Amino acid sequence: MKSDRSLQKRLGISLTVGATLLWLLGVTASGLVAQHEMDEVFDSALEETAQRILPLAVTDILNRETDTGSQTAPALKEHDEYLTYVVRDRQGQLLLQSHDADLSVFQGPPREGFHTTGSHRIYGASAISDTLFIEIAEPLAHRREAAMEAGVALLVPLLFLVPVSLLGIWWIVRLSLRPVARFQHSIEARGVSDLSPVDTDGLPTEFQPTAIAVNRLLKRLNRALDAERSFTANSAHELRTPLATALAKVQRLKKQLEGHHLFEDTVQIENALRGLSTLSEKLLELAKAEGGAALSEHPQDLVPILAMVARDFEFRAPGRLRLSLPGLPVTSLLDPDAFAILVRNLIENALKYGATHHPIEVTLNDDGRLRVCNAGEVVPPERLARLRNRFTRYHTRPSGSGLGLAIAEAIASGSGMPLAIRSPATGQADGFEVEVNIAHAGRNSEPCT
Known part of the structure; x- marks a missing residue:
């Protein structure tokens, strides 16, 4: 105000x-x-x-x-x-x-x-x-x-x-508007994922309609988001088993058709099913990220989680990852599963869209700043801002769903962490960098750009 x-x-x-x-x-x-x-x-x-x-x-x-x-x-x-x-x-x-x-x-x-x-x-x-x-x-x-x-x-x-009258009037006005100030602070202090009703106790009659309208809007918005998350999660979950079954049958059929003229068609079907399976996994991750479960009750050391995720990618892309970890524990209120999803999506994006012959730098500092940086061409500012949206990609050549940064943004917003996207990367003439401060999890911070 x-x-x-x-x-x-x-x-x-x-x-x-x-x-x-x-x-x-x-x-x-x-x-x-x-x-x-x-x-x-x-x-x-x-x-x-x-x-x-x-x-x-x-x-x-x-x-x-x-x-x-x-x-x-x-x-x-x-x-x-x-x-x-x-x-x-x-x-x-x-x-x-x-x-x-x-x-x-x-x-x-x-x-x-x-x-x-x-x-x-x-x-x-x-x-x-x-x-x-x-x-x-x-x-x-x-x-x-x-x-x-x-x-x-x-x-x-x-x-x-x-x-004396100035002090008296100021004190009376301040005392009279105290419920309004509490109403204001209750709205300002809540996180982006908190859609619970606002407390209206003690509000003056003139502000009651506003508070009622705000609560009705929050209720409608909560129902709409719940319906969207439920649909996304249920759809992805229900698709997982049929897709796995179909993929297994196609792989069996591909072995039987080796040397046959239908072999290439079978390979295309297999790739399409793999893409659908990956998309369903991403939709499940997005539903979890937007479901408000990004925070844990107690601070936990997330350094081992980052090391474990980095080892998984080392098997998939040997030599591409350059990991830098702090010597001391870095505790955060961010949920370990949500942190693993966040890191996995950031590294996958860097591997997928970064320059092939340059390493991916993953750095976690003592103050909680996590940086994932890759080489590559500079993304224009007008395109950079849209990369946070769902199904948005800068390049269409690499296969992908366009959900990686949207999932990272949902986790960062839901946990109150600042998420910064930069191109070129800090200290470089080109490249792409994503920075998130996991020490800010649980605080009411707006995403930064």
């Missing part, structure tokens, strides 16, 4: 991004509401301050003994003054101001109620039949600073909530 297509990754990222966006929208909405409420509080404070200061200012102005013009209210001590005010008459003449008031803020004739300039929020109130006016100003920067601090206070928790 590619990481960029991982359902767990998609859900984790999508849910985290979605939750973060929702939180940001929530914080934005909360900030706007908070700013509106703060504006109402600040406006109320302006109005309340004006209502408190105006009677005192009126009393002070009326109690003056002489008209001394504008006066500044003294400050008890130095402080930052967010609210400044001025008291003016109807004509706009300044009568009283706070100690830090900026007169440029209070432009135009005095008026009642709220109004906003480019830099301040101002509230005005009147007294004594609208003859005296007080105006209180608050800097808008003060309100923006308060709104900014409130927004930051709402955003700071997100710096901790986003990573």
Whole structure:
């Protein structure tokens, strides 16, 4: 499963991004509401301050003994003054101001109620039949600073909530998809010959139809393969006895017809029967290779098996085989009978299709790598890949069924071993080489090329 297509990754990222966006929208909405409420509080404070200061200012102005013009209210001590005010008459003449008031803020004739300039929020109130006016100003920067601090206070928790939510969402998604991951691993981990039903316990409802469909497909495929193997094995087995009987009778007839004009016909019939007998044996080997019995329960040393098979071929083709065995045992879970079938088919192919005057090299290394190499012309890559198929041969001149490499491929696939076919052979300009690592038997490996 590619990481960029991982359902767990998609859900984790999508849910985290979605939750973060929702939180940001929530914080934005909360900030706007908070700013509106703060504006109402600040406006109320302006109005309340004006209502408190105006009677005192009126009393002070009326109690003056002489008209001394504008006066500044003294400050008890130095402080930052967010609210400044001025008291003016109807004509706009300044009568009283706070100690830090900026007169440029209070432009135009005095008026009642709220109004906003480019830099301040101002509230005005009147007294004594609208003859005296007080105006209180608050800097808008003060309100923006308060709104900014409130927004930051709402955003700071997100710096901790986003990573925590990411971990939490990732953990919840991972926990929820654990049955799906088990379902995936149960399919990935099984070998190519394992067609048993997949465990569907605990799968989410959305994946149940997929699991059921996979099990139905495996069941149908298993039945089809069983029917094919049964037909192949039964056909080859049932042909063995009649073919042996017919071959014996033809051989007896051939002796009786020596010197007769029908002798050559008898020889052709004998060769055809031998070919059918060999084909039936190959079909039996193929049925066994595809029957899933390529592995044994315990590791076994396969070096003696290779030596025994090589001795059999030494009698059939003296001097053609060059065998190289390791000094230590090479153990493998590969079944000894399956290993013997594998080696026999690889050597037969090399003897049949390799150059006649060059030896066949059979090498087994300490690490379990078995190599069967023969000289001969190079097989083109497009033909090389098809040699694993049944009844496929590169040359039709030598007699053969085209099943040797198919049987080797079936045994290698059924036991989880990598099987490599190369032409030219390694370190040569020509030839053909098959390599299989018997130490990998029982592992889940795909055949390599």
